[in-house]
Amino acid sequence: MNIDWAALGEVFGVSLLVTVGIVGLFTLGVVGTSRKAEAQSDGTVAATGAPTLLARSGAYACFALCAVAVAYGIHLIVSG
Numbered sequence: 001m002n003i004d005w006a007a008l009g010e011v012f013g014v015s016l017l018v019t020v021g022i023v024g025l026f027t028l029g030v031v032g033t034s035r036k037a038e039a040q041s042d043g044t045v046a047a048t049g050a051p052t053l054l055a056r057s058g059a060y061a062c063f064a065l066c067a068v069a070v071a072y073g074i075h076l077i078v079s080g
Contacts, residue, residue: 022069025062032059 033056036049051059 022066023026026066027064
């Protein structure tokens with residue numbers, strides 16, 4: 001049994017980068033759709049205000065890119 005360690009390391013590195021990228025995109029999407037937090041006079045924090053149109057549009061674009069990446073991964077698995 002002969003293991004190609006260079007190829008294994010390359011697959012690991014690409015997988016790690018793609019995973020971090022997709023998680024980062026999804027996080028940006030969640031942040032873009034979340035409500036803004038405002039400090040109250042009694043020291044608590046309340047979620048008020050809706051996200052702006054630009055933030056919401058960017059968040060939906062991030063979610064769409066995540067869906068495309070997942071669909072491409074499924075395509076690679078099924079066709080491979």
